[in-house]
Amino acid sequence: MGNATSDWEDQLERWLKPFLDRLGHKARRRMCPRYIAGLIGPGERKSIQPMAERFAAGDYDQLHHFIADGVWDATPLETELLREADRLVGGDDAVLVIDDTAVPKKGEHSVGIAAQYASALGKTANWQTLVSLTLARGEVPVMIALRLFLPGSWTSDVARLKRAGVPVDYRSPRSKPEIALAEIDRAMAAGVRFGCVLADAGYGLSAPFRQGLTARGLAWAVGIPRHLKVYPVGVKLIWPVAMRGRPRKRSIPDILSRPSEDMLADAKWKNVSWRTGTKGRLKARFAAVRVRIADGPPQRIKDKGQQHLPGEEAWLIGEHRTSGEKKYYLANLPAATDLRTLAAAIKARWICEQAHQQLKEELGLDHFEGRSWQGLHRHALMTMIAYAFLQHRRLAQAGRKKKNQRTAAAAKLAGGTPRHRRSHPSTVSSAMPALSKTNP
Template identity: 40%
Template sequence: MDWEILFDEYLEHLCDTIGHSDRRASLVGYCQGLMLPIARKSVEPLAAHLEPHRVSARHQSLHHFVSKSEWSDAALMEQVRRWVLPHMDPSSGLYWIIDDTGFPKKGKHSVGVARQYCGQLGKQDNCQVAVSLSVATEEASLPVAYQLYLPREWAEDPARRQQAGVPDQVEFATKPQIAITQLRDARQSGAPNAVVLADAGYGNDAAFRASVGELGLQYTVGIQSSTRVWPPGVAPLPAVPSTGKVGRPRSLQRRVPGHDPVAVKDLALALDPSCYNTVSWREGTRAALSSRFAALRVRTSHRDNWRATPRDEEWLLIEWPIGEIEPTKYWLSTLPEETVVQHLVHVAKMRWRIERDYQDLKQEFGLGHFEGRGWRGFHHHASLCIAAYGFLVAQRLSQGSKKNSEVRSVPALPADYIPRGSSAHAATRI
């Protein structure tokens, strides 16, 4: 089937989620514009390329649709998932990948902007940060939830909240708390069972790991080298036996001097070199990617002296590349005890798929190009970018690799067209 006919069917599928019929033309137009291989994908350039001779009118309708119109981002993204997921083959594994991405921003008025770590810059700077949940297989991945992280200085400032249109129900939440809510919502909407993957920014949070387990999901998550665990075969001491004295019997586990958990780095350094074996996990651009790994069964120790029974054992996976003076990465995993180290490595390294999502969404679909300042516009633009990207993911899976620039050509602009915000045009860009 011709891709344009299929894209029209896809857009019709999406339109079922947005309510009023007068929004349909804007959703179709916005997604069509996002598919164009143009450099900037904020509202005004989209309008200019969609209707070069009616830029002002088209700009106004698209701006209202993305910044003001009250349609559900969650409903739209669920509809995208329903279209794409049947194209994804879970036979080799299905994963939930949790991550966050940053957008450098100047000024302080755009919603959620604060000085914080920005992955795109690799340092602390003024930026917005959004948390995403993606469903992934070996061949593809797709964000299915996306929410702006609202720093505490924003969450607790009524004036800034009102100006940016932050909903009353949105309170301060850490990134791991946002991610757990996304996972819980996905499960309640019928999303499939899958292994949860996340970096140490999430995996080092004991409450996050516990919440994943409470959802009935396995995880393989990064942790910091300072995370403390009980080595193989070691656990907290049981409670002191009752002496027969009056009072409530003691039930909590104990730690005593000389019987303590250890940092995973110290445990890794103490292992015999024979415990580390070279494992390859996938083909890179030039050669197979490989490194040295060790895996052992441990128990985490966070607040276990407030528990009556030991925690279950789980895997500690350690990566120590040849040439490095110490291990570089650590993961905890609740995959079954019989799991071989090669599979542990394969699962842990599946997080790389999210990098493809962010690269395409930012470079091909303008994820960071929204120029408004409000909460609703930020999320509407992102949902529409993900919707357009979802179609491309489905096409790649069904027809082989295809770049966005190969599926649409750019309409010509009028010779007298002057972009908004240029030196020859006084209007403000939105």
């Protein structure tokens, strides 16, 4: 990195030590900080060649080898990232947000590329889709996992998987919810602390995903499509009387399930404000009722067709936005939870969209030009480590500011004049991207 390193580069080297200790070989320990410095530092393009020109002059081949071809295991660094994220924002008041982000690509050889629908962009195009996990507390997110989703056009083509270097363990078809549950297990095994799992309707409509979260003892709040079926909370299973033929062997619900939007049609809606945004208080109309989710075993009911039996009891929540848009959610939070708490939990999911935007616009998540599974995931890991470092700086600066404010307040109460410490100029505007705030 040279002798004329700036303040943030020196700090990065020190902060990275636990990660570098896990890399072993000295060449890797030298290339890792350079790659991350390239992601953080100035310059619009964050692919290997321009980063090498800016931060590793003459070392392009080594930098490329480190990401694309080097023989090293990313698992220890991924585990260290989980531990660092927990140190930064983990806790019972943290949330774990499950989502996915689309990386646009041209051609057909980049691993996982296919014509896919991107919900965040509202269209179908050629993308790589990464399932993401974001740990967040308050308005500070830390991305802790990015794992590539492989569409059927890839998992059905063994030769294509081999050419892209996809590990054998990842070649079988896996849905996005299945990938998310596997990554949640990895985070839990590393001791990451959070109070609630949040996800949009792309994950919330999956009964195995919701049931998987409950089986792990996790609290969750997820989006759902308006037509997802639910039962009134008081539904009972009864034994129907057989007028002729053999006696019935299975009980059936005493009332039919209904679409979620119909269940909330007659509910009491209230204006709820959940937090302050950049343009004032954020608010919408909400309603919530206790229900039983229709995701139990399927059961054929005479003259009614097939119905799923009542499953877990949960909150069904509706949101009417000022734009006229209507959204629906399920949450397994306790029955005593008030409406504002339900709304705040649901709306906390917006923070992952901010993290996705910052990783792409400021750290070059979508700038990787290689085609392999290994290269893509190593690049994604480096962007997440860089992002965690920036959040470390952000929290440290906020802590110093609070300490100075307390010192000034104490001096004022004592009747003296506070001593002003000389503040260091922020390097964020010059050498580091500003971690901007956005509204949902």
